[in-house]
Amino acid sequence: MRRDIFQAIADPTRRAILTLIALQAMTPNAIAENFNTTRQAVSKHLRILSECELVKQEHQGREIYYSLEVYKMKEVDQWLEQFRAIWEIQFNQLDELLEKMKTQA
């Protein structure tokens, strides 16, 4: 059961949960109210997000507040880095092409 951040964000519900708790910590029940699923389903998603440390818990009495571990998102950002260089090159080439077309017109 090797959890991986890319697998974690593959599910649209989990991505929505991450967005939801990005700015404020929330309990599983509160989170579940925003979706058409049961609390248990949300709980499962939270477990997966916890396993790859995308989310952290804070216990308050019998309530558990979940919040985003935003630094972990940087792993995706770092993976994207290799492609960012390429799409900037392609953008510049397009730019040169447009320039060329302009001078020829």
Add this chain to the structure above:
Amino acid sequence: MRRDIFQAIADPTRRAILTLIALQAMTPNAIAENFNTTRQAVSKHLRILSECELVKQEHQGREIYYSLEVYKMKEVDQWLEQFRAIWEIQFNQLDELLEKMKTQA
């Protein structure tokens, strides 16, 4: 069979394929040589990558060259944007804290 770029990059083999063909187009056989799987397995991955337009084909005789559709990667980058703002705020707060500790020392 809802294909989605996030689901496409969830698989480590597919991520490796994307990196492999990022700089040069390759045929399925050539790609498969880089992994411990059969050509058919790679072919399946390429089909999934094609379905969400992360990859484009170029036919040359009986060979098919696959290459990266790098602009599509920006969708992930755009999704990350919402979190980028947050981690920069947190970074700045850490920065302020370090500054504070320095002046107090």
Add this chain to the structure above:
DNA sequence: TATATAAGCAACCGTTCGGTTTCGCAAAAA
């Protein structure tokens, strides 16, 4: 023409996924 090769496609198999239902536990409220 006959043969070899590149590649896609379909069928099948075991595993994982996302969800529900049921249960147990601990904290708060009655």
Add this chain to the structure above:
DNA sequence: TTTTTGCGAAACCGAACGGTTGCTTATATA
């Protein structure tokens, strides 16, 4: 103390996933 509430864990189910094997089609080569 008893009841309610918030939560996670386990068992189960259908669907999807990743992979293999076998087949067909199309191009290149003898």
